[in-house]
Amino acid sequence: MKTDLGSKVMLYPTPVLVVGTYDINGKPNAMTAAWGGVCCSDPPCVTISLRKATYTYGSLMEIKAYTVNVPGDQYVKIADYLGMVSGRNEDKFAVTGLTPVKSDFVNAPYISEFPLNLECNVVHIADLGLHTLFVGEIVNVKVDSEVYDNATKPLIEQIRPLIFAFDSRGYYSLGRKVGKAFSDGKTIGTQTMK
Secondary structure, eight states, X not given: OOOOOOSOOOOSOXXXXXXXXXXXXXXXXXXXXXXXXXEEETTEEEEEEEETTXXXXXXXXXXXXXXXXXXXXXXXXXXXXXXXXXTTTOOHHHHHOOOEEEOSSSSSEEETTSSEEEEEEEEEEEEOSSEXXXXXXXXXXXEOGGGBSSTTOBOHHHHOBEEEETTTTEEEEOOOOOOXXXXXXXXXXXXXXX
């Protein structure tokens, strides 16, 4: 039997993404956002959704570029801080010791210490209500050499990305592979499902 919970934000997994931007004066900022993900494969695009009240929202409306930085689970406390404090009031890079690096491809900083960085130009903006959706076309991806087996295959087991659970307000780590995509499902009709 199922229980109706009503209209809620409850989708798993919700990735923990750290959005890197420059403000109008060129000051780097980073903000944790859990509302985001892949939205197109050709051209490659990701979305982030932010409240208008955030400092990052104003930067995106002005500069139209951002990075999506994927922290490993060892950065859980820093990721939480980056989502709790406004860049209007604090220099988050000075406080955390993280290193902002100017992208060669977009007008936004990426975070050197985080293992995976997507460099994006804003191609669509949609006001959804409390949040505004920014669609960014990925123009470059950077990955640390320690977390990939070749230039195109990052290893999630070594990145150990975080997810956020809205209902429990908790962070969780990903990494254990449990099946192979685009092949295991082919045998559903001939095997007993677990």
